[in-house]
Amino acid sequence: MGYNAFALIYRPGWDTAMEDLGRALSFLYDHADVLQIDMENYSLWGGSAGARMAATLGNEDDLVYYTGRTDIAQAAAVIMQY
Secondary structure, eight states, rough: OOOOOOOHHHHHSSHHHHHHHHHHHHHHHHHHHTTTTTTTEEEEETTHHHHHHHHHHHHHHHHHHHHHOOOOOSSSEEEEOO
């Protein structure tokens, strides 16, 4: 079906975890051609603390804050599991 999935092992602590997710999104965006992935209409998924992280980075203002970038589009969907 052409779906790609990536799992993030993040550092403990809210700010460090959010920085790790921001860096991961930046990496995927910057290397989309090499990885042969499409970053248009991507989604963020998470469970428990990961759900809170996905919801936070799914917000455009927080995405800019944690990535320092305005060229990465907001996630098309955020899937939260508790």
